[in-house]
Structures are given as C-alpha cells and as structure tokens.
Amino acid sequence: MHQYLFFVGDFPIRAYGVVLSCAIILAIGVGYFFAKADGRGYEEFIIDIGMVGGFFGLLGARLWDVFFFDWAYYQNHLTEILNVWQGGMAVQGGVILGVLAGGLYARSKGLDVIHLADLVAPAIVLGQAVGRCANLLNGDAFGAPTGSNFGIIYPETTLAYRTYGAQPLWPAEVWECQLDIVIMALLMIFRTTNYARGQCFCLYVMLYAVARFLLENLRGDYMDLAFGILKSAQLTSVVAFVVAAGAFIYFGRRNKNAKT
Numbered sequence: 001m002h003q004y005l006f007f008v009g010d011f012p013i014r015a016y017g018v019v020l021s022c023a024i025i026l027a028i029g030v031g032y033f034f035a036k037a038d039g040r041g042y043e044e045f046i047i048d049i050g051m052v053g054g055f056f057g058l059l060g061a062r063l064w065d066v067f068f069f070d071w072a073y074y075q076n077h078l079t080e081i082l083n084v085w086q087g088g089m090a091v092q093g094g095v096i097l098g099v100l101a102g103g104l105y106a107r108s109k110g111l112d113v114i115h116l117a118d119l120v121a122p123a124i125v126l127g128q129a130v131g132r133c134a135n136l137l138n139g140d141a142f143g144a145p146t147g148s149n150f151g152i153i154y155p156e157t158t159l160a161y162r163t164y165g166a167q168p169l170w171p172a173e174v175w176e177c178q179l180d181i182v183i184m185a186l187l188m189i190f191r192t193t194n195y196a197r198g199q200c201f202c203l204y205v206m207l208y209a210v211a212r213f214l215l216e217n218l219r220g221d222y223m224d225l226a227f228g229i230l231k232s233a234q235l236t237s238v239v240a241f242v243v244a245a246g247a248f249i250y251f252g253r254r255n256k257n258a259k260t
Contacts, residue, residue, distance in 0.1 A: 057098025064093020143170025144220030
C-alpha cells in the first residue's frame, strides 16, 4: 500500500489521484464500447459526457462528504475543503451530481437520456469499483476494528492508522469494490433480457443501494447516526432504493401499456 508513487521535485504523485483518474478513463472507455455496440451513434458524445460527468462527479463526491459527513471539521478549516488527498470522497454525492451533469449535457445534444443511462450504468459502477481501489491505497473509507487477527492494518501515514492505530480493520472498501464488479456483471446479464427503457439504470441504483447499506455496518471512518437511527449513507441508500424501485415498476408498466 503506497500513498505516494513518486515525487516530481517536492510535488507528490499520489496513488489516490492516479487510480481515481484511471477509474474515470476506464468508465468512459467501457461506456464508449456499449454506446458503439448500441448503434445509435451516441459514442461520439460519450467522451465529452464522461469528462463533464467525471468532473462534476468528483466535485459532488467531495462536497457531499464535506457537508454531510465532516462539516464539524471543515467549518473551521474552509481552506481544506478541496484537499481531496486527505480522504473524504462520498460515492453517492459523486454519482448524483455526475449523473445529473452528464444527463443535462446529453440532453443539450438531443440524446435520449434515459436510454443513455441504461447503456452506461455498467460503466458507472465499474468506475466506482476502481475508485474504491484508490480509497484502499489512500487509507480512507476504511472499516471498523474487527476485534480479531483478521483485517487490514494500515500504514502509519494514513487516516485509518491515525484513527484506530495498528488494529486490524474490516476491508470495507475492498468488499465494496468486489460487490461493484458483481453488480456490473448482473447489469450486463439483465441487459440481455427484454427490459423496459430505464429499468437497467434503476436496477443499478437499487443493487448499489443494498450493497452500500449493508457495508456501512462495517465502516469505521465515521460513526454518527442520522436522526439517531441510521448512518447518513444508509439513509441515502434507503431513499435511493425506494425511488429507484418505484421508477423500475413505473417504467415496466409504461412499457407494458405501450405494447397493448
């Protein structure tokens, strides 16, 4: 586990930034493949959509973490809000703002945004999977102590070590990476069925919401409960699942009615 790959003079090249950039590039590449295979000509817009979505996704991920998880700290350290290398990128905020920005750009180009969302859903979750590798290398988004010999012991330079010391921690970010890959595979299988327009993206949201809700029980980077009931990410997952499930049913019924 190396936070710093090498230095250019005194400037560090961080594994976090390199891997996160790779996550965006790979997601765009896979999205391009799916769009080209679809045959509607959307692939010529994918790179621009990916860059717009990637930029706003990073911004959304950072701001979501700052304001929903760590505002007690950052309200007194405003100059550090954009210091992403300190740790603190919330996937949910990144997906929300990134998808919204990419969708608005696609709409401005006259594309079918719902169909496009179905196309790129597997690519988005692949990007999330690779992004979790960046969290592992950076020592953030870590798990809580396992209370046994099993777990990850992070280097002294990481936030995880500063929080829990040399205790073995649950590999929460590793398992989320693996589950994201499983979700990608399930979405690709689902796309071979006669699904209704919009349902593939809804299924992505539902599957990730379930995975994230469960894994939050192992996370140790923040422990505060929203309304004294659930962690913030769990509450967001519940809302996302309910909305996506409702949309999934709606798209299915609309497609059925259109055929009758």
